[in-house]
Amino acid sequence: MDNCLFCKIIAGEIPSTKVYEDEKVFAFRDINPQAPVHILIVPKKHLDSANEIGEDNLEDVAACFAAVPKIAAAEGLSEGYRVINNCGAAAGQTVMHLHFHLIGGKELGEKIV
Ligand code: 5GP
Ligand code: ZN
Numbered sequence: 126m127d128n129c130l131f132c133k134i135i136a137g138e139i140p141s142t143k144v145y146e147d148e149k150v151f152a153f154r155d156i157n158p159q160a161p162v163h164i165l166i167v168p169k170k171h172l173d174s175a176n177e178i179g180e181d182n183l184e185d186v187a188a189c190f191a192a193v194p195k196i197a198a199a200e201g202l203s204e205g206y207r208v209i210n211n212c213g214a215a216a217g218q219t220v221m222h223l224h225f226h227l228i229g230g231k232e233l234g235e236k237i238v
Pocket of ligand 2: 133172221
């Protein structure tokens with residue numbers, strides 16, 4: 126997808142700190158971390174947001190979730206962690222390439238759900 130920040134990161138055109146990669150998934154550290162561990166897990170296939178999840182891309186999305194416990198273990202998040210998706214501007218989505226925030230490494234006290 127032209128002009129997509131995360132597609133450029135996946136392609137290596139924009140540098141990032143990669144923590145995990147497989148055939149379908151790329152994961153890297155958030156540039157503005159909200160916790161000691163703050164990683165963005167993205168499908169290599171461009172999807173604008175969670176609104177585009179469907180039959181055509183279930184394997185790509187499932188691969189993101191399959192990566193979660195692997196990355197959490199590698200980051201030492203044995204006490205727990207949170208996985209967040211912001212879908213749409215009103216929910217705070219600022220980059221229109223589907224991504225899941227993996228956050229941990231501190232007490233995650235404030236809960237919205
Ligand atoms: P959203 O607000 O869309 O849910 O999350 C987008 C995330 O991307 C934000 O947490 C923001 O800090 C992160 N981000 C924005 N630009 C860059 C970048 O160039 N590199 C990295 N590593 N993270 C970025
Ligand atoms: Zn993209």
